[in-house]
Amino acid sequence: MGIISSSIARKVAMALSGLFLVFFLGQHFTINVTSVIDPDTFNEWSHFMGTNILVQAVLQPILIFGVVFHFIMGFILEVRNRNARAIKYESYKGNTNSTWASRNMIISGLVILAFLGLHFYDFWAPEMNIKYFKGDMSGLLDPDNVNSGFRYYEELVHKFESPIRVGIYCLAFVLLAVHLWHGFASSFQSVGFNNKYSKALTKFAKVYAIVIPVGFIFIALYLHLNQLPH
Amino acid sequence: MKLTLKIWRQANATAKGQMVTYPIDGVEEDMSFLEMLDVLNEELINKGEDPVVFDHDCREGICGSCSLQINGEPHGPDRLVTTCQLHMRMFNDGDTIVIEPFRATAFPVIKDLMVDRTSFDRIQQAGGYISVNTSGNTIDANAIPVEKENADESFYAATCIGCGACVAACKNASAMLFTSAKVSQYALLPQGQVEATTRVLNMVEQMDKEGFGNCSNTGACEIECPKGISLENIARMNREYLSASLKG
Numbered sequence: 001m002g003i004i005s006s007s008i009a010r011k012v013a014m015a016l017s018g019l020f021l022v023f024f025l026g027q028h029f030t031i032n033v034t035s036v037i038d039p040d041t042f043n044e045w046s047h048f049m050g051t052n053i054l055v056q057a058v059l060q061p062i063l064i065f066g067v068v069f070h071f072i073m074g075f076i077l078e079v080r081n082r083n084a085r086a087i088k089y090e091s092y093k094g095n096t097n098s099t100w101a102s103r104n105m106i107i108s109g110l111v112i113l114a115f116l117g118l119h120f121y122d123f124w125a126p127e128m129n130i131k132y133f134k135g136d137m138s139g140l141l142d143p144d145n146v147n148s149g150f151r152y153y154e155e156l157v158h159k160f161e162s163p164i165r166v167g168i169y170c171l172a173f174v175l176l177a178v179h180l181w182h183g184f185a186s187s188f189q190s191v192g193f194n195n196k197y198s199k200a201l202t203k204f205a206k207v208y209a210i211v212i213p214v215g216f217i218f219i220a221l222y223l224h225l226n227q228l229p230h
Numbered sequence: 231m232k233l234t235l236k237i238w239r240q241a242n243a244t245a246k247g248q249m250v251t252y253p254i255d256g257v258e259e260d261m262s263f264l265e266m267l268d269v270l271n272e273e274l275i276n277k278g279e280d281p282v283v284f285d286h287d288c289r290e291g292i293c294g295s296c297s298l299q300i301n302g303e304p305h306g307p308d309r310l311v312t313t314c315q316l317h318m319r320m321f322n323d324g325d326t327i328v329i330e331p332f333r334a335t336a337f338p339v340i341k342d343l344m345v346d347r348t349s350f351d352r353i354q355q356a357g358g359y360i361s362v363n364t365s366g367n368t369i370d371a372n373a374i375p376v377e378k379e380n381a382d383e384s385f386y387a388a389t390c391i392g393c394g395a396c397v398a399a400c401k402n403a404s405a406m407l408f409t410s411a412k413v414s415q416y417a418l419l420p421q422g423q424v425e426a427t428t429r430v431l432n433m434v435e436q437m438d439k440e441g442f443g444n445c446s447n448t449g450a451c452e453i454e455c456p457k458g459i460s461l462e463n464i465a466r467m468n469r470e471y472l473s474a475s476l477k478g
Contacts, residue, residue, distance in 0.1 A: 007406075007444045008434055008471045077444045081402035084443030086335050090236070090249055091328040093302030094401060097453035103401050105446065186447035192472060194465030 010077060015190035017070040018183050022208070024063055029212050035156055036222045043150035047139040050127065050152075071113055078106045101182040108179035115172030122159050160223040169220045173213040180209035231257040231318065234326040235270065237282055240339050243346075247339065249328075259319035263306060264289060264296060266318055267329075283342040289314040291456065294391030297398070298343055299330040304395035304454050312393060312456045332398035336405070336440040349440040350392050350408060356436035357429035358412040360421050374420050384418035387411045389457045396451035396459070402443030407451040409437045410467035411459045417470050427474040434471055 031049065035042040049055050094103050101108070130136050142148035160166055185205035188198065232255050240247030254273070257266050264286050271281035287295035296313040300306035306316040321327060329343065337345040362368060376384075388411075396407035413430050416422025422429070445464060452461045 005438075006434055006471075007404075007438050007442075008468055009475070011444055012468065012472065077446070081404075081443035081446070084335050084403035084441060085333050085401075087333055089299060089302065089330055089333055090238075091299070091302040091330065094448075094450065096303055096307075097399055097450040098401070098448035102446065102448040182447070189447050189461065189465050190445075190468065192465050192469030194462045 010073060011190045012192075014070065014073050014077065015187035017066050017073065018187050020066045021070060022180065022184050022187075024066070025212055026208075029215055032219050033215060035153060036219055039153040042156075043139075043152045046152035047150055050131065050139065051137055067116070071109070074106065074109050099182065101178045102186070105179060105182060108175045111172060111175040112179060115168070115175075118165075118168065118172075122165075123155075126155075157223050157227065160220055161227055163224065166220050166224045170217050173216045173220075176216075177209055177213035180213070181206065184209055231259065231321070231323040231325075233257055233266075233321065233324070236326060236328045237343070238330045238339075239282070239342055240331075241341065243338055243340055247342075249330075257318050259317065261318045262289070262314055263298070263300065263316040263318065264314050283340075283344045285344050286314060291315040292391060294393040297332045297345065297347075297394060299328075299332060299398055301328050304332060304398035305393075305456050309453070310456055310458055312391075312395075315456075332394050334394075334397045334403035334442065336403070336442050337394060337397065345394075347392070347394050349442075350394065350405070352440065353405065353409055353433055353436045354392075354412060357425065357432040358416070360416060360425060362421075371421065376419060380418040383462075384415050387414035387418070387459065387463055390415075390455075390459050391457060393456060395454050395456060397442065399450040399454035400443065400445070401448060401450065402446055404445045404451070405437050405440070405442040406445035406464050406467070407455065407459055407461070409433055410463035413467045413470060414463040417466060426470065427477055430467060430470040430474050434467070 031042065031045045034045060136143045139150050139152065140146065140148050141151045141154060160169075185202045188194070188201055188205070193201070232253070235252045235254055236249050237252060238247055239250045252270060252274075254266070254270050257269065261269070264284070267282060267284060274281045285295045285297050287293040289296075291312040291314060294312075296305075298305065298313045300313065300316070305311060305313045306320065308316050308320050331337075331339050331343045331345045332347075334345075336349040337347055340346050390408060390411035392408060394408070397403050397405050400407075413433055416429060417426055447461075447464075449461060452459065
């Protein structure tokens with residue numbers, strides 16, 4: 001049995017891919033939060049990310065690989081873990097020794113996976129269609145009119161018109177917080193980092209796990225409520 | 231105290247088991263949990279029934295023989311004690327107590343509440359030792375200086391009694407806490423450095439072969455461990471494993 005199939009190697013791979021996604025999440029949030037501060041900045045940053053060759057040709061495939069790898073590895077580990085206890089307990093009090101978040105990463109992970117499907121349908125697929133199938137790299141609302149302005153903010157606001165979609169997004173962000181609450185802090189333990197700095201790092205991870213999803217919820221609600229007739 | 235016991239009964243390793251309910255009276259709060267089961271078994275024997283089989287030996291919390299999942303927790307609701315040290319004062323008159331064997335594919339049931347934990351022995355045999363030539367010129371262990379901090383941590387790791395509560399508590403039936411304690415107790419000492427690389431690789435490989443699950447850092451093992459073995463040992467084993475893998 002080689003290193004690739006060892007339980008520790010898989011655990012470290014899971015942690016590293018998770019840390020990469022946590023870093024991406026912070027970057028995604030930083031760009032999105034500009035939509036409530038200054039739409040022009042949001043448009044400019046979105047256009048840069050959407051047209052920069054390094055981001056599109058290198059970072060985007062790495063990100064997609066990271067997401068797919070994290071989910072596939074999560075399922076592989078879940079199957080192995082279920083097989084490790086073929087006969088279940090009649091009575092099992094997991095809440096006396098561990099958090100709900102830590103015991104149900106597969107549930108929060110599946111909700112996030114379902115959300116990603118919606119998120120890709122909402123933003124990523126149309127973006128790929130406009131840029132790479134229709135060949136419009138201008139990022140303009142009207143590609144024939146250079147004065148029409150960028151389309152990114154308008155598209156974002158349009159997506160948050162529906163209260164049902166906003167509700168689904170908010171629910172997914174709550175589960176994202178639950179997933180990060182355990183996943184971010186525990187990834188340090190997985191890669192072997194447990195020393196005098198661990199407590200401070202864990203606190204940072206817990207704060208991050210709340211602040212980023214709550215920030216995303218705030219953006220979704222702000223963009224939705226801002227459209228309601230006053 | 232009057233209690234209702236729901237106990238897993240299974241005739242042998244291949245038989246289909248089931249929960250059987252036994253009312254029991256006259257339980258004193260100063261009895262240990264195993265003494266309470268002794269009382270039940272005496273009643274069963276007097277009635278001509280098969281007594282409940284369970285593991286036990288020293289009955290003072292040091293041998294690691296006793297096990298039992300009691301009301302959903304390994305070694306019961308108390309902390310830092312084994313089942314033999316658990317007293318009936320932890321329960322109330324009229325309680326129903328569910329008693330099951332430690333559940334893990336790597337811990338198959340032998341009979342009733344007794345499970346086969348020799349998978350732990352095989353992990354230990356894969357590298358949980360140091361090779362010392364005892365032909366007569368062995369250096370006195372005390373002649374080798376060891377940092378106090380490392381000596382203490384090594385000692386704490388060595389207090390693991392190998393009872394299997396970590397596996398029983400873990401939702402994934404992972405044996406990482408046990409294996410990491412055995413790796414750590416040598417990794418922290420100069421005597422353990424000679425075989426450090428092969429030790430961690432071989433012990434982890436054996437752990438995986440036995441069919442234990444993967445650690446997902448829930449921390450349940452540390453909470454339920456009767457000896458309070460720390461999760462720090464798992465982080466240390468992960469470091470040791472990565473370092474050993476890179477060295478080849």
